[in-house]
Amino acid sequence: MSKNVLRGYGKIAAAGTGVGALAGAAFAGQRRWLVESDVPRAIPVETDPLSEIPAETDVVVVGAGIAGISTALYLNQFGLRTVVFEKGFVGGEASSRNFGWVYTNALHQDKLPLAVLAKDIWMGFADRFGFDVGVRQDGNLHLAENEEELAVQAAWQREATQRFPGAIDARILGRDGLEDLIPGVGRQFIGALHQPSDGSAEPTHAVPLITKGARKEGVKVFAPVAVRGIETVGGAIHSVVTELGEVRTTRVVVAGGAWSRLFLGNLGVDLPQQGIASSLMRVKGGTAFRGSGFGGGAAWREQADGTCAIGVSMHGVPVTLDSFRVLPHFLPALKIALRNPSERFLSVQVGGDLLASLRTKRTWRNDEVTEFERVRMLTARPMVKAGDQGLAAVQELFPAMRDAEVVERWAGIIDATPDYTSVVSEVPAVPGLFVNTGHGAQGYSLGPGAGRLAAEMIAEQPTSVDADMFRFGRFTDGSTLQLREFI
Template sequence: MGPKVDTVSEDTTVPTEVDVVVIGGGIIGVSTALSLSDKGLRVALCEKGHIAGEQSSRNWGWVRVTHRDLRELELSIESAKLWRKLDETLGIETGLSQCGVLYMTDDDNVLESHRTWLENARSVAGDTFDTRIVDSKQVAALLPGAVKTFKGGLYTPSDGRAEPQKAAPAIANALRKRGVKILTPCAARGIETSGGRVSAVVTEHGTIRCQSVVLAGGAWSRLFCGNLDIDLPQLLVHGSVLRTTPVEGGPTCNASNKRFAFRKRADGGYTVAYGFRSYSDLTPDSFRLFFKYIEALKSQLGSLRIGVGARFFEELRRPRRWALDQPTAFEQVRTLDPDPMVRFVDGGLREFISVFPRLATARIAHRWAGYMDVTPDAIPVISGVDSLPGLFIGTGFSGHGFGIGPAAGKLMADLVTNDTPLVNPHAFRLSRFNDGTKIVIDAGF
């Protein structure tokens, strides 16, 4: 079972009409609703399960600029600025802490890749971020209690963490106070059109007329798009995490290498994962999209495990087309809640304890897993849809969405209102997968 998430009370009374309907109550959806509301628009958000019920509450909680894909770098920098203002602006508690992010290594080749990334990042964003290379002594100072010596690393002091189980629900509750309709549980079944553009969203509780729709459906976005004849390439990767009981001492920064990753939690324990190891089920979409994902598969050899399980047959039986006046898959499965890969997360904890033996008293309090929505180039879609005016898609964040959520939401709101965009959105356009653009994978961290 997934982690316990702060509550947002249920409301299934749909409004007759709004300016924009946001589909999906994760960090991208609530951030988009926030920015649209800031612009003075009438907004309704529809969530089929509960706010932050899927990957938005199941991630590591990192808020980072460090080692981002360069196409995401400026968005990450802007997002860090927004995170720092969220609590004060909305009167909420997201658990944000600027504790720093460290990528440490004892491999000369990896350290050189960190230097290369930093040089390239500065050519993109100049001195607008504070990432630096640190040596062995500086790493040791950042990792008190470590018995292993690392050669160096990449470190950003202003990076940090927030609490995934708190952040999106806190934003949603603040939005409700300012008049935004937060509808949950309320599955969006599909979109109606008029004159060739969006005119309404059909939900399980009624129809909402609108001018624009933002689909921020995470793992469900490809299925939803298919009923609209929109080809959104997206597959799911299964990631597992655990949290420990509270333990005194130890590092306070977020840190990772290829064998384990961790962050200190507000409750005194640690969130721990097995570095960058993940798992993906083969599904019918794996074969449909095989040629779009060849480069991604090559880049992930050694870190991605692939298998066949129940998901293959579940998705094979799932209708890919449906009528809007009948219950849909979105109502049948309110929350994706996969079992954690115990050998992965427990292996990460063993590595963690081997480096920090004084923390060996920590016990496993909870394990969980989630599905990351991954695009062929591992960067998101934040884009309008050329074939259906009024529809915008924010999905495919490929495990990076929590940290860049606030800026992704602001960029999406800018696109909806045709305002000057927060950053250049060209890299995030949906059309890149079909216009001959070469798929480029950042094989780093």
């Protein structure tokens, strides 16, 4: 099951909403999986005084996660006055509730140009800002249980290293090489795909510290300030309306993660995106492997404080009204997933979320209090049983972890698209409106690259990577969507 743990993210993201919608028609209970919180995992960071919100700016970025802050960082670099509005806490949602991997290992080949760019940016933050943002280059490992899996890894490694010489240093380890790297594991697996230059960045610290650096360079960040909506004149953007007033601008970037669909919907823009609840846990009292990896039903990351984060391969699909609305977009991926019923990575959560979603306003006036003000930070309830199974898998893999104990459990929301591919694009129907969202389980790692790409589009700069696969219009122009998951 080694390859399935991370491949499961793709299948969950693509198919989970469809399964959820089908199951959700049957019944609805009361227990909610999507929950509100006012206790962030991210460390606090200073933002700009609310009294200094400008009357006008070149670009407004909605959302201060890794995608939004990175976009603002590069917009400012390209000479555009940039303001970021965050409804809650900087980095308070998915950006501080993810696994923390910074990697290219085993990613779909189509995603590698953006992933390579993003990793290079991650590794350069310390030099750029003059202080550490919590990034470590400690490797990523993809274990193989049989010859077939190892052959797939070897094919990926050959193509990736040929396309990106120097940037991708992945290597294939045989049983002996794996045993040398992690004593004891070589007896359980036939080999592995290992990339020493991959690493991690502490989710609790990275985005707040990047925000500190961005503000040092001139980016304005205001929180907590919810953007209620966008005002247009003649079809073009005229301003944004926040809970504290109006700010004139002609360009807006929606980098709201799981909130992006709701925000855009008020403008009549239909973004096919579904939230998937992903659970994680942190344990102490044992050592797994320096760095990150997955295999044998387990996924792990050594944290800076010596504890170990463990991923949960089972994910929750909270059924909401949107599960029905986006179902047509997800049907092709759902059909693919149903061909492999033994690979079950999702748990449909039918209950209070559906009832709550029926009460959520889908359209509103910009002078009304919005859902963004009512829910400053969205999280999810951890899946305890699945987490315990993940811990058991890690303990089976690493005997030194057998006495480890859980010290923290948490969950976050993955913003997934039907093809498990990011949306970094201008919205064709609304000139000046850009979207940077839908990055799935890879959003944290891809964030800096996606931010640079979005900024290049807005500033009319040559793009660092080909942006065609990320265009918004692929959902509406009849294009055949390609599901881009892990190898």
